[in-house]
Amino acid sequence: MKPVKVGLLGLGTVGTGVVRIVEGHQEDLSSQVGSPIIIEKVSVKNLEKARSIEIEQSKLTEDPWEVIRDPEIDVIVEVMGGVEQTKKYILEALDRGKHIVTANKDLMALYGAEIMAKALEEQCDVFYEASVAGGIPIIRTLIEGFSSDRIVKIMGIVNGTTNYILSKMSQEDASYEDVLKEAQELGYAEADPTADVEGLDAARKMVILGSLGFRTNVELSDVDVRGISGVSKEDIAYAKKLGYEMKLLGIADRQDDEFSVSVQPTMVKKSHPIAAVNGVFNAVYVHGEAVGETMFYGAGAGEMPTATSVVADLVAVVKNLKLGVNGLKAMVPFKQKKLKTDEQIAYKNFLLLEVDDKAGVLAQITQVFGEYDVSLESVVQSPNEHTPDAEIIIVTHHATKANMNKVLKHFESLKVIRRIKSVYRVEG
Amino acid sequence: MKPVKVGLLGLGTVGTGVVRIVEGHQEDLSSQVGSPIIIEKVSVKNLEKARSIEIEQSKLTEDPWEVIRDPEIDVIVEVMGGVEQTKKYILEALDRGKHIVTANKDLMALYGAEIMAKALEEQCDVFYEASVAGGIPIIRTLIEGFSSDRIVKIMGIVNGTTNYILSKMSQEDASYEDVLKEAQELGYAEADPTADVEGLDAARKMVILGSLGFRTNVELSDVDVRGISGVSKEDIAYAKKLGYEMKLLGIADRQDDEFSVSVQPTMVKKSHPIAAVNGVFNAVYVHGEAVGETMFYGAGAGEMPTATSVVADLVAVVKNLKLGVNGLKAMVPFKQKKLKTDEQIAYKNFLLLEVDDKAGVLAQITQVFGEYDVSLESVVQSPNEHTPDAEIIIVTHHATKANMNKVLKHFESLKVIRRIKSVYRVEG
Numbered sequence: 001m002k003p004v005k006v007g008l009l010g011l012g013t014v015g016t017g018v019v020r021i022v023e024g025h026q027e028d029l030s031s032q033v034g035s036p037i038i039i040e041k042v043s044v045k046n047l048e049k050a051r052s053i054e055i056e057q058s059k060l061t062e063d064p065w066e067v068i069r070d071p072e073i074d075v076i077v078e079v080m081g082g083v084e085q086t087k088k089y090i091l092e093a094l095d096r097g098k099h100i101v102t103a104n105k106d107l108m109a110l111y112g113a114e115i116m117a118k119a120l121e122e123q124c125d126v127f128y129e130a131s132v133a134g135g136i137p138i139i140r141t142l143i144e145g146f147s148s149d150r151i152v153k154i155m156g157i158v159n160g161t162t163n164y165i166l167s168k169m170s171q172e173d174a175s176y177e178d179v180l181k182e183a184q185e186l187g188y189a190e191a192d193p194t195a196d197v198e199g200l201d202a203a204r205k206m207v208i209l210g211s212l213g214f215r216t217n218v219e220l221s222d223v224d225v226r227g228i229s230g231v232s233k234e235d236i237a238y239a240k241k242l243g244y245e246m247k248l249l250g251i252a253d254r255q256d257d258e259f260s261v262s263v264q265p266t267m268v269k270k271s272h273p274i275a276a277v278n279g280v281f282n283a284v285y286v287h288g289e290a291v292g293e294t295m296f297y298g299a300g301a302g303e304m305p306t307a308t309s310v311v312a313d314l315v316a317v318v319k320n321l322k323l324g325v326n327g328l329k330a331m332v333p334f335k336q337k338k339l340k341t342d343e344q345i346a347y348k349n350f351l352l353l354e355v356d357d358k359a360g361v362l363a364q365i366t367q368v369f370g371e372y373d374v375s376l377e378s379v380v381q382s383p384n385e386h387t388p389d390a391e392i393i394i395v396t397h398h399a400t401k402a403n404m405n406k407v408l409k410h411f412e413s414l415k416v417i418r419r420i421k422s423v424y425r426v427e428g
Numbered sequence: 429m430k431p432v433k434v435g436l437l438g439l440g441t442v443g444t445g446v447v448r449i450v451e452g453h454q455e456d457l458s459s460q461v462g463s464p465i466i467i468e469k470v471s472v473k474n475l476e477k478a479r480s481i482e483i484e485q486s487k488l489t490e491d492p493w494e495v496i497r498d499p500e501i502d503v504i505v506e507v508m509g510g511v512e513q514t515k516k517y518i519l520e521a522l523d524r525g526k527h528i529v530t531a532n533k534d535l536m537a538l539y540g541a542e543i544m545a546k547a548l549e550e551q552c553d554v555f556y557e558a559s560v561a562g563g564i565p566i567i568r569t570l571i572e573g574f575s576s577d578r579i580v581k582i583m584g585i586v587n588g589t590t591n592y593i594l595s596k597m598s599q600e601d602a603s604y605e606d607v608l609k610e611a612q613e614l615g616y617a618e619a620d621p622t623a624d625v626e627g628l629d630a631a632r633k634m635v636i637l638g639s640l641g642f643r644t645n646v647e648l649s650d651v652d653v654r655g656i657s658g659v660s661k662e663d664i665a666y667a668k669k670l671g672y673e674m675k676l677l678g679i680a681d682r683q684d685d686e687f688s689v690s691v692q693p694t695m696v697k698k699s700h701p702i703a704a705v706n707g708v709f710n711a712v713y714v715h716g717e718a719v720g721e722t723m724f725y726g727a728g729a730g731e732m733p734t735a736t737s738v739v740a741d742l743v744a745v746v747k748n749l750k751l752g753v754n755g756l757k758a759m760v761p762f763k764q765k766k767l768k769t770d771e772q773i774a775y776k777n778f779l780l781l782e783v784d785d786k787a788g789v790l791a792q793i794t795q796v797f798g799e800y801d802v803s804l805e806s807v808v809q810s811p812n813e814h815t816p817d818a819e820i821i822i823v824t825h826h827a828t829k830a831n832m833n834k835v836l837k838h839f840e841s842l843k844v845i846r847r848i849k850s851v852y853r854v855e856g
Contacts, residue, residue: 129573136722140572144565146565215459297721302720325751325753329751
């Protein structure tokens with residue numbers, strides 16, 4: 001049978017993995033799809049670079065347009081990264097009737113809607129399983145496995161770097177700065193770690209998961225983002241003492257038709273399955289109205305896990321090619337976007353306050369909570385050994401974000417509170 | 429657009445859930461598939477029975493053939509259970525060009541190959557996501573998510589009843605008999621619990637998972653099965669002491685082209701993610717050569733989780749109907765079946781031996797292991813307080829099943845060993 005020809009944009013870590021799998025599993029793959037899959041052309045940054053795989057020099061080019069414009073090529077696999085220029089390549093490829101497999105979360109989070117609309121117009125497939133949680137087939141699970149259910153909540157550990165840092169801080173009672181440095185040395189964190197540690201990478205992935213989960217068009221500006229750079233050793237010690245693990249969670253939840261999406265360091269009850277996900281592993285917890293609690297766990301990144309997802313998408317495209325049904329099964333958002341207001345967003349909160357160590361302080365503080373309808377689950381007064389001041393730890397019941405903001409605003413003018421040391425969302 | 433008509437065989441727990449979802453999510457479902465889904469006819473055991481859902485009496489019949497033979501019906505959803513007679517219904521329905529969604533693990537484990545062959549011949553879909561781990565979309569994950577990878581190991585907690593029993597025994601230091609009785613009272617175990625506690629239910633699910641994972645035709649007789657009825661309080665106490673949890677694991681593993689499938693109570697290292705799966709929850713751990721470790725966790729049974737999977741399959745059938753591609757994407761086994769021999773099956777073992785309490789016993793025992801090339805990870809001698817005899821706990825390194833059988837056979841004639849109290853597989 002006629003071979004299917006693939007153009008590869010990018011031959012970095014993931015691209016190399018894709019070549020390895022396609023060449024190494026050729027027999028299995030062609031048994032599944034009914035024809036050989038050939039990597040026809042590959043765009044690279046530098047032709048001269050030494051590579052860990054064998055690939056004919058004649059297949060390489062430094063010009064991605066050469067790949068896009070090759071009329072022989074049926075499917076473009078984009079693993080080069082980048083946003084604005086890459087989007088041009090993808091749109092042009094679609095225009096030429098080529099199908100797309102991409103691992104590019106930035107592209108899909110920012111221009112997913114535009115790209116999918118173009119794909120629909122051209123009846124082309126665009127698959128992007130590897131863009132979120134590399135080794136976990138979460139995107140097809142959300143599209144197909146949950147097709148009959150209403151998803152009410154998605155919680156994801158979708159950034160390996162920050163999960164590595166928080167796990168280490170918790171396991172070794174170490175500081176953020178020390179662990180970050182170690183992660184950089186081990187290659188788990190970038191020299192400029194901002195996108196990871198400030199939650200931007202996780203936010204982009206939550207845009208993708210939220211859009212699929214709620215069948216609507218979530219945008220990056222809809223996501224409330226806070227990173228982990230402010231998480232202290234002390235915060236983690238308190239979390240553990242109270243039976244929580246600190247995790248950078250992406251949370252997308254829905255009530256009726258309104259939803260919210262956020263990313264923030266969160267204290268997760270130890271009994272919750274997502275609390276046990278450590279190191280660079282990723283996990284996505286999905287709560288469906290009918291199906292109840294589910295969780296999907298696996299590698300978040302890495303050459304082979306990510307490449308596995310890319311090639312699984314490639315197999316799906318090729319099967320559709322054989323059937324002539326490309327572009328017909330995409331999840332197209334069909335629900336109008338309705339964001340929750342701060343009056344509708346509600347969760348539990350942990351607060352660590354540094355206060356004057358004198359009588360009546362607690363009464364003043366609890367009165368403020370009462371004033372704004374925030375009820376408390378627990379209050380623990382714990383003397384701080386380093387200063388004459390005392391510390392108070394409070395865990396609230398579910399409280400609206402609007403009311404919590406009023407409480408925190410009020411606290412600023414409350415003289416007995418010296419400092420609001422920490423505020424965290426609590427889950428589980 | 430023309431509605432798709434569904435015939436439902438069975439209106440028990442799962443059938444009721446299917447009706448609830450199809451009626452309750454009609455708008456979401458038809459947005460996805462492009463036409464309404466109508467439950468046209470339902471076969472029930474007893475027309476007079478009171479039901480928790482409203483359904484027109486005229487749609488009900490006590491004769492499944494009436495549903496099968498209705499020319500209006502496009503898809504048969506089989507949730508009535510049973511094997512021989514049910515198989516006749518399914519084959520006849522396929523003969524009439526109807527697509528099948530089934531939750532019937534017994535049917536698929538015993539006659540899956542025959543049914544899939546017939547489906548291929550008739551170009552019909554047969555989907556069976558709900559047959560294994562009700563609320564976990566593991567079947568589409570194995571078919572699609574891992575399409576480009578080579579699965580080397582699947583470990584599943586795929587029976588909720590036994591996991592409930594073992595979790596309770598571990599958490600409450602309770603005996604098998606007491607917990608089984610409690611599980612029966614709570615409705616988690618049947619009056620005749622044999623199929624669950626002796627591992628037969630799990631074995632049938634492993635037939636399905638193994639066939640998909642290894643792309644070959646695993647049969648029930650290929651599975652080595654041992655249940656949990658012999659697991660004692662003492663065994664679990666020792667397991668915990670050594671850092672393990674006792675779980676009934678279905679294990680399918682492969683080396684090169686040879687595989688083995690088994691079900692047995694297994695001591696799982698506490699740090700392994702599957703060790704933390706408790707109560708009636710199910711989990712399937714899949715190790716792919718490229719993707720590494722993944723795990724999928726969720727409800728194993730229950731009206732709504734199982735019905736969710738059934739309706740997700742129904743949505744997939746209806747999408748294929750619209751595209752005219754039914755029956756073309758089935759996973760057809762393409763690998764020849766090669767079972768591992770006992771010389772190729774290897775794992776760690778835990779042994780609990782009751783021995784004479786005198787000098788030189790340990791030397792005699794360790795010599796036997798040496799004789800058959802079984803090396804030891806640890807040996808712990810622990811005096812038993814109730815008898816004058818001593819107990820020895822041994823954990824081996826990976827040893828072949830053939831060699832371990834020789835060791836155990838030799839032990840029978842070794843006078844210093846009074847009794848082989850327990851032998852378990854060890855994982856993690």
